Amino acid sequence: MRAFTKLHGIVCPIDRANVDTDAIIPKQFLKSIKRSGFGPYLFDEWRYLDHGEPEMDCTNRPKNADFALNQPRYQGAEVLLARDNFGCGSSREHAPWAIENYGFRVIIAPSFADIFFANTYKNGLLPIVASSENVDRLFRECLATEGYALDVDLKTQTVTSPTGFSFTFDITPHRKHCLLNGLDEIGLTLQHAGEIKAFEARHKAAQPWLFA
C-alpha cells in the first residue's frame, strides 16, 4: 500500500448526501478481474452523457459539463469534499480503487458508510470525518475560490485551508501507523500467526462442529 504522510491538494466538491458506491463506480465495471484502471469510469453516470462500458476509451466521450469532475477549476484535484453518508450501499472496493486511481488521496465528509470507510484505508486513501459546520465552511470557501487547495497532515491530524482555518481529525493509532508507513496489513497480522493458531485450537475444542 502507498504511504500517506501529508498533502497539499486541490479540492473537488461533490455537493450531495448519500452518494452510493453504485454512483461512484457503476456495476458494469465490476466485471473486471483487475484492481486498476477504474479512474476513467469514476462517477461514470454523472460524469459522461453516454453510457459507459468496461474497457471503453473515455477520451472522446461526451462529458456532463455541470459535473464538478469535468470543470476546469477542479482538474488535478486530490481532495474530494463530500456530504453525509458518503460511500453507502454496496461493499465494492472498486469504489475506493476508482477514487484512488483517478488521483484523489483524501476524502472529507461529515460521515461515511462503514464498509466504504474501512475499504479506503486499505488503498492509501485517507477518509476524514469533519463536523458538518467545518464541511459547510470548506464547501463555501471552495466554491468561492478558484484553485482552492487544502493542506492535510496525517502526522499532526490536521486540515488547514488557505484562509488559515484549521481543524483536527481523529484516526485510530493502528490505521495511522499503517497509513503513515504504507504497511501491508496481511504481513502485520501474520506476525501473530501463533496467536491465531492458539485461538483456533481453543475455538475447536469449544465448538468442534465448526471444524467438522
Add this chain to the structure above:
Amino acid sequence: MAGKTLYDKLWDSHVVRQEEDGTCLLYIDRHLVHEVTSPQAFEGLRLAGRKPWRNTTIVAVPDHNTPTNNWDRGIEDPISKQQVDTLDANIKEFGAQVYFPFKHANQGIIHVIAPENGATLPGMTVVCGDSHTATHGAFGALAHGIGTSEVEHVMATQTLVQKKSKAMQIKVNGQLGSGVTAKDMALAIIGRIGTAGGTGYCVEFAGTAVEGLSMEGRMTLCNLAIEGGARAGIVAVDEKTIAYLEGRPFAPKGTDWDKAVAYWKTLKSDADAKFDAVIEIDAAAIQPQVTWGTSPEQVTAIGGKVPNPANEADPIKRAGIERALQYMGLKADTPMSEIAIDKVFIGSCTNSRIEDLRAAAAVAKGKKVAANIKLALVVPGSGIVKRQAEAEGLDKVFTAAGFEWREPGCSMCLAMNADRLSPGERCASTSNRNFEGRQGPGGRTHLVSPAMAAAAAIAGHFVDVRQA
C-alpha cells in the same frame, strides 16, 4: 455489571487479540465467496505466494453475472464469462468446502445457498465481499460485508482487523397486520432511522413481531440492515432457528448437533444487557411500503403520496428530494397508488426464498399481468428454491399469469447480467436498492415486498395488496 448483548457474546467469542486502541483481530468461521469481489483477492494471494489459512471455511458460487435464461448457450457476455471462469479456476487452485459452479443444481445467490445448506450456523462469524452478508445475522451469527482487501486478509489469516461497533436494539412490538411482511417492516425501519441511522452500529432486531417472523422473514430483515447503515443485523436464536437448521447438509450431526444446540440456545441478549441505542416500533402501525426515491429511506406507505420538497426544511434533504423526483420522473403529491409501472422483478438475496415466492404466487394465482407491463420476472434464489417452488406448482401459477420463470441468480437486482431496465423504465422490485442506475442506466426502481410486486404486476400500478 450489566449483562451481555448478543453482539457482545458473538464478538467476545472471536477475539484473537486486542491492541491498546481497541483494534482487534477477529477470527472468521465462514467465508462466502462470489465471482465479483474475489478475483483481485486470489490474485493478491498468488502474487504474495500465500495459501488460504483454512480453505474449508470457504463456500463459493458465481451469482452476480450468471444469466437467468438460455443456460444452454452458456454465459454470452465475454467479460462476465471471464469473471466466472476466473472463480472456477481460483477455487480449483485454492480450494473450498463447497463450490456450486454455474449451472450446478444447487447454484444460486450466495446469501440464499449458505443458509439453505446449513453452511451458516448460529454463533459463527460470517463474512463475504458483499454488503448483503448481513442476511446471515438472522441465525444469531455475526455477519457482515467486507471489501476485497479484507477478502484477501481473511483468506490469508482467517481473521479480520476490526474495531467493535456500538450496539443498537430495534424492538418491533406487537404483530404485523395481514398482508404486511418482513420487507415492509425493514423498509419502515429504514424510513424511520434513515440510511445512515445504523452507521457504526450492530443492530439486534427483537420484539414479538421479529420473533413472529419465519427464518425467511428474518433473513429479509437482516439483509436490509445495511440499507439502514448497519453493517450487521442480528436476531437471537430460538426454536425456529434450530428447527430450520436440523438436517441441512452442513449442519452438525449426532452428538455434535446436541452440543451445538445447547450452545446456540445461549445466543441471545441477557435480560439486563445495555444497548447504546434502543428504538421501539409498533408493528401494527406498519403498512405495506413503497419507495418513491433513489435511496431506501425515501419510502412511504402505499396509502401515502410522493412527498413535496417544499415541505422539507433542511436544504440538503430538500435538494435530495428534488433530485430524486426528477430522476424518478415523479410529481410531488402524486398518490403512490397512481404510479404506473413498466416492469416487475421478484427475486434477489432480499426476497427470492420459497416463502417470498409463495406470497407472490398467492396474489398472482388465477390473475393476469396487466397489459402495460413489458416484463414480469420471477427469479428464484437458488436451484433448491426453484425445485421446491416447482414441486408446489408455483412456477405454473406465475407463467399462467404472464410472469417469466427464470433460473436462479442475482439478476435484475443489480443488472450485471442481461436482466435490466432500459432508461426511463419504472420497476416494482423486491430487491434492496433503488439507487440511480442500479437496475440499469436511467432505470427507476421502487422497492416493495413480493406480494406488493405481484399485486402491482396484476394492476399495472402500485396497489394496496390488502385490497387487491
